[in-house]
Amino acid sequence: VNIRRTVYADCAALAALDAVCNPSAWTQRQFESALVSPSExxxxxxxxxxxxAFIVWQNLPDESELHLIATAPECRRRGIASALLEYWYAxxxxxxxxxxxxxxxxxTAAQALYAAHGFSIAGRRKNYYRTADGKTEDAVLMEKIC
Known part of the structure; x- marks a missing residue:
């Protein structure tokens, strides 16, 4: 697996991959905006x-927040998401x-991955995400102290 910085030419493919992986996927424009953000x-x-797979994070004073991580379905359970998380830490x-x-x-699969990387549950946001059928789903907040 080769990990590299994303360029503009990748943004359409990232949006397509996110649409397969994420019920509230980012658009190509959102990926392009992240590329020019000084903190993302x-x-x-x-x-x-x-x-x-891909990963998006934001560096803030004293902390860093994971915005997105997604792995193509055919590439899951091969350590690629773990490699991207390790890249983030580095x-x-x-x-x-x-x-x-x-x-x-x-x-729960993502929560287990994060727990295996030392994250613990820090809270919950009720009804944070919208589902495809118009219902809502909670967000589980997780943190890792460096």
Whole structure:
């Protein structure tokens, strides 16, 4: 797996991958905006010349927040998401004290991945996400102290 910084030419493919993985996917324009943001970082993982996964995080004073991570369904359970998380940890700002993320309450696979990486549940946002059928789902807030 090769991890590299995302470029504009990748944004349409990232939006397409996110649409497969995420009920509230980012658009191509949102990925493009993240690329020019001074605080956001967008990286992708390639396997066999194809985009297998991506990660988006934002560095803030004293903390870093995971905005998105997604792996193509055919590439899951191969350590690619873990490799991207490790890449994030390796590229934190020097004064980072805490890592934050939120995850759908129903996404137990992602919660297990984050727990395996040292994240713990810090709270919950009720009815935070909209589902395809118009209902809502809670967000589970997780954190990791550096």
């Amino acid at each position: 970082q967008v990286f992708l993982a390639e396997k066999d010349g194809r985009i297998a 590229h934190l700002l020097e004064d980072t004290q805490r890592l934050l993320l939120e995850v759908r309450a129903g996404n």
